[in-house]
Amino acid sequence: MADDDRDDDRKPDTDAMPAGAAEKEQRGKLTVFLGAAPGVGKTYAMLTRAGKLKAEGVDIVVGLVEPHGRSETAALLDGLEVLPRRKVVQGEKVLEEFDLDGALARHPRIVLVDELAHSNPEASRHPKRYQDVEELLAAGIDVWTALNIQHLESLADIVAQITGVTVRERVPDLVLKKADEIVLVDLPPTELIERLKEGKVYLPESISRAVDRFFRLGNLTALRELALRRTADRVDDQMVDYLRQNAIEGPWAAGERLLVCVGPDDLSEKVLRVAARLATGLHAPWLVVSIERADREEETPERLQRIEALFRLAEQLGAETRRVAGTDFVEEILKLARREHATQIVIGARRQRGWMRFFSRSLPDALSRRASGLGVYFVTPEKADKPAMPAAALPAVSIASLRHAALVAAGLVGVTAVAGKLVYQFAELPNISLLFLLAVLGAAVVGGYASAFIAALLSALAYNFLFIDPLHTFTITAPHEVFALVVFVSVAVIAGSFASRIKEQAEVSRVRAAALQSLYDFSRKLATTATGDDAIWLAVSYLQASLKRNVALLVPEKGDLKVAAVWPPDTDLDATDFTAARWTRDKQEPAGFGTGTLPASRFEFRPLMGPHGLVGVCGIEHSDERLDLNAERALTAILDQTAIALDRARLSDESVTQAARLEGERYREALLSSVSHDLHTPLATILSAVRSLRQPAADTTAEERDELLRSIEEEGSRMNRFVSNLLDMTRIESGTLKPKSDWIDVSELIHSAVERARKYYPGKVIETGIAPDLPPIEGDSVLLGQVLFNLLDNAVKYGGEEPVNVYARRDGTDVLISVTDLGKGIAPADIDRIFDKFHRRGKPDGRTQQSTGLGLSIARGFVEAMGGRIHAESPAVKKKGTRIVIRFPIGDRTKAEKAK
Known part of the structure; x- marks a missing residue:
């Protein structure tokens, strides 16, 4: 063991x-x-x-x-x-x-x-x-x-x-x-x-x-x-x-895994290079992560461009890259480290300014305090580097935004001061400072954090100047007023900060909700598209509207790419663009602008990968502004859903083609079966009769020779009917059937069809019942005669020994003709199938009738071509039998004659 x-x-x-x-x-x-x-x-x-x-x-x-x-x-x-x-x-x-x-x-x-x-x-x-x-x-x-x-x-x-x-x-x-x-x-x-x-x-x-x-x-x-x-x-x-x-025992390297944190600062590039060397020395895989604030409305183009450049460098160095959104950076880093089973964290650490240490804790310091069980590797800048502001410091603001914040704060504080002075004239309220707190909150909502901070300072000055003794000076004589003013400023700054943060988060939520609603609308519309072309045009229009860039979508066709849709319609692709698109199709990787393949192209091409392979190539024309994170996510989502829709449309087309092919094979097999049964039997009978006539025996009588000739004639007629049925069905399916438009005497046509059937079936009883006031109908007498004969032929074959009945009468605005047999009848499941090609009913004894199965199908094609209707009813009489009913509209013969 x-x-x-x-x-x-x-x-x-x-x-x-x-x-x-x-x-x-x-x-x-x-x-x-x-x-x-x-x-x-x-x-x-x-x-x-x-x-x-x-x-x-x-x-x-x-x-x-x-x-x-x-x-x-x-x-x-x-x-x-x-x-x-x-x-x-x-x-x-x-x-x-x-x-x-x-x-x-x-x-x-x-x-x-x-x-x-x-x-x-x-x-x-x-x-x-x-x-x-x-x-x-x-x-x-x-x-x-x-x-x-x-x-x-x-x-x-x-x-x-x-x-x-x-x-x-x-x-x-x-x-x-x-x-x-x-x-x-x-x-x-x-x-x-x-x-x-x-x-x-x-x-x-x-x-x-x-x-x-x-x-x-x-x-x-x-x-x-x-x-x-x-x-x-x-x-x-x-x-x-x-x-x-080879399962050779030896001192293998330990399973280390690095998690590397980067940001838009200059130190991150050095962090990546140090992490690459560390990963190489440890033989460890490493993951590079950039954490973005979840409550920030959108990233600046400079920051996004910097992060993308760092990610490209990390991928070149052999790392995986990932973006994470959150508000607590330390918690997000530790959560990702646990999920990815990281053993060491690599992060850049700058020296903080002395006075900032008392107000905020740096990210590396907070990470080292909470990263229990993990190794934390700090990468420090060179001595020549200046210490930077920590991540928790206030964001930089432009002069224009600072001016706007100051104007908002000054305006709200001025209005509040005037209102407070008016109230103070009628009642000296001890808590009049609460009015200025409203001004600070309003400034936070309208102008953001900077405006709230300025409003808090201006409110303190205005409250001191207008409401604290001695009035109209900035001097405070009572100690409790000094304390109250300090508390007021602190509460105002904190409340303004919270109000500003809530406003930013609400704006972020609004932007994300709008993006989700847009993607939902796109998905809903995409789900209703019936064809691949509809999905393609919907995708390019949505992408152009979302990205504000020209979009082209190409699909494979005959070994090359075909432009399926562009938006706007005047968008053109040159030879370089097509070369980049073909590269994307062949390699199934991005090509064109901003990539490592054919960057001279004006478009960045991305593959549309469905569950069963590539279904298309999407090109997005470059712009001076890079795609932000939300636009990149929307682009990825739209392309993924479009790829699935195109793959679904392709599968639907293939299923239709496959169904048509299977149906064709079924018809072909049925036709071969019919030919083998309906031609083989009469041919064998004819050949046997011909041999007997060519070599007559001495005891053959004249009656026997007549019987042989009669069998040749009957089997020849049977073959002729079979060939005629095939030709008639071919005319119906090819659309070459052109019925004539003549006035038909229905009574005379029925008698003619019955006499013809009696010649073929001399021992069969066929009864007729024709109303005396039967009006003429408009149609083709030859085709209608063939229809009636086919119905009689079908009734005789399946009616057993019982007689066949033919009735004709007027039914409102229609002429109704019915052919009824009293045979076994039709099962409810087969009532709608008897008019299908090659469908055969069973004989009264339960065996399958040896016939082509084209008679009723041809009857339906002829009737519908002449503007009539045909249907089957079963049981017909006393819970047995089948009735085939034909309806033709009554024509206005007088009006037709006047028109002629």
Whole structure:
């Protein structure tokens, strides 16, 4: 048992298995040649390795390599296939850039793309070269590239500290983390400096400047340590993954998880970089959160833009991002930390001004007091940074808003002072100060907190000047008046603060209620749309009205995208816009303005993902103002609901098509069944009779030969009726049936149809009852005759031995014709189905009648084509039998003759 338990414990960790193994097999592999600084030989090592594989027959090409004038590096290009570069005109310069489309079209097994951190020119598909590499990998092409450690995003601030040089071109840490192989190209700093002085790194005119600024021994040593540490961390990650996947016991890393708090201040960028390095060292996932006040009406564009920039940086560094709304920041942070199982909290901490410590507690200080059981990591600013105001300080106000607040406060206090003075003339009230409290509350409601604060000060001065002895001075002689005035000012400030906060919260609630009502109206209207086109037009109109921006919605069609709706109608999409939209369709990720793919487009395109895949692409034209949080939420909600509506409409169309296909298959099967029964039997009878006539026996009499000829004639007539029924049904369904419009003598037509039926069924009793005053009707006598014969034929087949009755009479403004049999009748569930194509009733003995099932269906088509009505009744007489009733309106023959 012990061995069995040990074996169970040593099973591979399925949670540690590579996610999406099938997808990884199709994806290309990334190899990064990592160095501490330029000149260590990354490109040389990459080309040397490529030459060896080329000699072994591997399909490897050079997409782009920069020798930088180094002859030994350029010599390694001999024998390797080099792809042509893409020429880009930028101003007066012509740049030669990596041709991404050419590499995709060539599709080698391995492609070399140097300088991973390079920034592409404007109008390129991707702003950065590492995004070009990502597209190559997604296409299944292996990529070799080179990178210096100073270009990593999380190390940018440390590199600037060490070298004094700010690196502009950066690569997200996630790119290096996803690399399948990292080849460390190392060179001691002294040898690198010697190479630099020998002119093997830079041109001679740049050597002295490089040695003085960047290529100093201390700088290179520190950068080398960073490169070695980052490579060691990557190797350690790979080893831990291997141990987990193969159930090998070992000292695995502890399960740490970081929660990083950021805001719109300048310190947050440093917080992110420190947290990224901490997460890398701990091998821990990390979540970046920004907390917004739930009682704030809306965020300023500057704050939103700053938060979005921080979130983009965090995602590049490999973090998840999330926004949280609340009033108690500490409680929200701790609640999120418990929900996400965070073990450490990282937050920026600034030094407060001395006098502010007595009035408010900083967020880091409050968090450290309440975060029991969690580690709190404080990131402090540099010494040169000035201490900032705490988060609890008063918000900054503009001069215009301050002027408005002062005018509101002065006006209300002035009116209150005049009113109080008038009241004081008639009665010296001891609590006249309550009037000024009303002024403070009114200022808070109208002008906000600043107005309430100013109103409280002005009210104290006015009350002192007008109502406290000595009057009309600001002197106070009685101590209790001083105390009362202090209490009044305190109460006024507190009451004004509460009133202002209530007003802000009410305004926020009003804005959110309006947004919810708008989304509810959209959902309700969307639920009533019958087609996908209706949902599309409703979505673009609502988006344009909500965002105040041009909107376009495209849907897939025949392997491409079609513009389904734009609003306003004059909105146009150019070639760049369509390219970005196609990228969104293919990759199912945002593209266009503000993204990392084709940012030169005027639109930001987002995929509409339904439950069964992509159903469309929505483009929102960019504007000078960025979308605030409420607009972003409304946009996401509308797009999600539209995607569901389009997917629902698609499924509805598919279900209709599927139902029509199944119905067609049912009809086809019924037709084949009818053909097999109704043609096979008469053909067999005819063929048998013909063989008997061609080879007559000696004892065959003349009567027997006549019987054989009669059977041939009857079966031939039966086949003729069957073919005629098929042709008639084809005419009805194709819409080519054009009935004539003649006056018909119903009595004569009934007698003709009965005589025809008696010839086919000589032993059957058919009785008629026709009213003598039967007026003529307007219609096609040939079609109506066929209808009556079909009804008689149906009645004879299912009526058993009982007679068949045909009646005709006048019923109000109609002529009524009925054909009745006294057979078994029709079940109530089948009464409406007997007019369907290929529907067969059972014989009186319970067996299925061998017929086409087209007779009644053709009768209904002919009758309705002539303007009549037809229906069935069962039971007909004495709880048995079936009656088929036809009604035709009585025409005005005199009026018709006058019209002719």
